[in-house]
Amino acid sequence: MTLRGGIDLGGTKILAVVVNDRHRVLGEARRLTPTTGGPAGVATAMVETLREAASEGQVDPARLSGVGVGSPGVVDGRRGTVAHASNLPGWSGTFALAKALSSSLGVSVRLGNDVGVAVDAESSIGAGKGRRSMLGVWWGTGVGGGVVFDGKRWLGRGAAGEIGHMVVHRDGARCPCGRRGCLEAYAGRRAMEAEARRLKKKGRPTKLFHWMKKEGLSHLTSGLWARGVRKKDPIAVKLVSRAEAALAAGIASVVNLLDLEVVVIGGGMGSRMGFAFTERLSLAMRPHLFVPERPPLVRVAALGDLAGAVGASLLVTPTSKASRKRDALA
Numbered sequence: 001m002t003l004r005g006g007i008d009l010g011g012t013k014i015l016a017v018v019v020n021d022r023h024r025v026l027g028e029a030r031r032l033t034p035t036t037g038g039p040a041g042v043a044t045a046m047v048e049t050l051r052e053a054a055s056e057g058q059v060d061p062a063r064l065s066g067v068g069v070g071s072p073g074v075v076d077g078r079r080g081t082v083a084h085a086s087n088l089p090g091w092s093g094t095f096a097l098a099k100a101l102s103s104s105l106g107v108s109v110r111l112g113n114d115v116g117v118a119v120d121a122e123s124s125i126g127a128g129k130g131r132r133s134m135l136g137v138w139w140g141t142g143v144g145g146g147v148v149f150d151g152k153r154w155l156g157r158g159a160a161g162e163i164g165h166m167v168v169h170r171d172g173a174r175c176p177c178g179r180r181g182c183l184e185a186y187a188g189r190r191a192m193e194a195e196a197r198r199l200k201k202k203g204r205p206t207k208l209f210h211w212m213k214k215e216g217l218s219h220l221t222s223g224l225w226a227r228g229v230r231k232k233d234p235i236a237v238k239l240v241s242r243a244e245a246a247l248a249a250g251i252a253s254v255v256n257l258l259d260l261e262v263v264v265i266g267g268g269m270g271s272r273m274g275f276a277f278t279e280r281l282s283l284a285m286r287p288h289l290f291v292p293e294r295p296p297l298v299r300v301a302a303l304g305d306l307a308g309a310v311g312a313s314l315l316v317t318p319t320s321k322a323s324r325k326r327d328a329l330a
């Protein structure tokens with residue numbers, strides 16, 4: 001049996017899994033991304049999280065065929081480096097992440113883009129399985145994405161899939177990327193929190209920040225936004241429906257251009273908002289679709305918040321160097 005490891009490296013948390021050759025999760029572990037210690041500190045925490053997942057699955061980490069990592073920032077899979085990961089603490093330069101991890105774990109490590117590996121996982125074994133074309137929208141701190149044609153993600157010249165920076169409102173709200181009117185300026189959790197703070201300062205009633213403090217959290221998590229909608233918190237309802245409207249316009253525009261079969265919504269916000277959200281999104285997309293009688297399917301990511309980690313494990317192929325070496329030694 002081939003066993004693989006997968007690590008989803010996020011700005012707030014690290015999630016690791018150990019899977020078998022049928023992609024079944026044997027063990028999983030998660031911990032907060034350390035805010036001090038820079039890239040080396042993050043690498044150490046990643047190693048510990050993977051070891052924990054392996055121990056939960058009663059797997060010796062040295063037996064893994066390899067470990068895949070989905071990382072934010074500019075990922076160079078060939079060199080095994082990550083650069084400009086601005087949402088990771090102290091990660092402004094280039095860091096040889098694959099080397100750092102593989103020398104601690106003793107197995108080969110492959111890197112991929114965090115959203116890219118999650119989209120690939122949904123396309124090959126998740127909600128897009130069996131579909132010829134798919135748009136993956138990863139709704140979380142920011143809004144990332146990927147387009148899959150015939151089972152292959154379209155990379156363009158390396159930067160394709162940035163649906164979060166589609167312009168849904170000319171000269172609109174300021175996006176964290178510095179431009180104006182991007183989808184992420186309305187739907188990204190970071191931008192939503194900034195707007196929530198502004199509205200609260202203006203005296204609009206909300207319980208969001210009260211819940212945040214009570215739970216000892218430093219920011220408005222997807223869980224808090226979901227609770228806000230459930231409890232009809234005025235600011236949560238207003239900003240989530242604003243995000244929905246922006247997502248509907250952006251996604252429908254992509255569908256008008258590419259006529260894709262299925263849209264898969266993942267990410268922290270996407271998985272939390274769930275099925276009720278995809279239903280509302282489908283309806284909100286309708287008026288923007290050029291061929292409304294043949295809308296795409298809109299689904300929640302089937303792998304939930306494990307899509308990134310399971311997707312990362314797919315970077316380890318059965319023919320990868322590590323398993324060839326292991327087979328040769330066996």
Ligand SMILES: [Zn+2]
Nearest residue numbers: 165175177182
């Ligand atoms: Zn932007």
